[in-house]
Amino acid sequence: MPRAYWFSLAVLVACLVSALAPGQIDRIVIAAGTPEDQALTAISSEQDAQKKITMYQDFLEKFSSNPAAVAYGNWQLSQAYQTTGDLAKALAYGDKALAASPRNLDILVSQTGIAQQLKDNAKVIDYATKGGEIYQSIDKQEKPQGVDEQEFQNRVQEEKNSSKTSYEFLEAAAYNAITDETNSQKRMDYIERFTPDFPNSRFQEPVASYAMMALTDLKDTPRLIAYGEKTLATNPDSLPTLLLMANAYVDDPQPGSVNKAVSYAQRAIEVAKADAPDADSKRKMSAGVAHSTLGYALMKQNKTAAAIVELKAASALLKGQDDQSYAVAMYRLGFAYAKLNKVTEAREVLSEVVKMPGPVQQPAQDLLAKVNAARAQAK
Secondary structure: OOHHHHHHHHHHHHHHHHOOOOOOOOOOOOOOOOHHHHHHHHHHHOOOHHHHHHHHHHHHHHOOOOHHHHHHHHHHHHHHHHHHOOHHHHHHHHHHHHHHOOOOHHHHHHHHHHHHHOOOHHHHHHHHHHHHHHHHHHHHOOOOOOOOHHHHHHHHHHHHHHHHHHHHHHHHHHHHHHHHOOOHHHHHHHHHHHHHHOOOOOOHHHHHHHHHHHHHHOOOHHHHHHHHHHHHHHOOOOHHHHHHHHHHHHOOOOOOHHHHHHHHHHHHHHHHOOOOOOOOHHHHHHHHHHHHHHHHHHHHOOOHHHHHHHHHHHHHHHOOOOHHHHHHHHHHHHHHHHHOOOHHHHHHHHHHHOOOOOOOHHHHHHHHHHHHHHHHHHO
């Protein structure tokens, strides 16, 4: 379909929608037959890319008092410069288009794509979250006077349906920016902007995991707990969040935190359903980590015999799945045996852990030395 005819169709659709959805999503409307429309038809007929750029610049100068013409002309210049590879100019002209039409999802999608090409995660988040906020506003608009309720709801749904592809693109772009960011502080900032503008996202669980990891790296336990509680309020069965919340609370010195660690770990075990016939390795590993954290928490409550049961379950689930998590569970199990003066069992477990490189290897060696010394003294 030639560009001029596509544009006329877009104008017609925009006129129909804007009558029922004022102030929600911007649409560029240029009436057919106007001087602006005639100029755009002439530009669309030009095949030379550089001449077309010059014509759009002339178009902007000539129709500078028409906001729709300014938005459309700058947007087309942005796309033209993107095609030539001049991404800096493409982004600059796109921003001018947004200034004239700030709630335009099509322009925001275009700008997000350019920002991705520039590998500018901050800009991607800027454009994508703005688009997410605009999409969410569709449901919040007020019904115009004189419009039938059912007709209004139908139009709202049509608007959501027509904007869904753009929304999903922006959602995925923002998520990719989060995963691509290696700075924990920046990543967390992106996540906190992503969450309200993409509620119930299809990426909700991995985003929650990235948030908890970032906050763990930042050693910001209060913020981690606050974010986790907020996440679980909307998705109480988020397994990564339950695990990380249990882990955060188990080492938190505040009164009552260990009890919360127990509750979250138990809930994670329930959600993982590691003993179900369809349980995959990921769920079994998650359950193993939950049992390990639960065992650690029970030891802190001086329920060491109960802790051993949990830590044995953790070790069985984690063996061959995750070497480091397995080593941690086994070290905790060795510690629990030692605490109950079960020297033989402690030596057997710790002798395996000291052969495993990682963060608990040295603590396991130190504990094994103490167990061996206690055994020798007992003799």
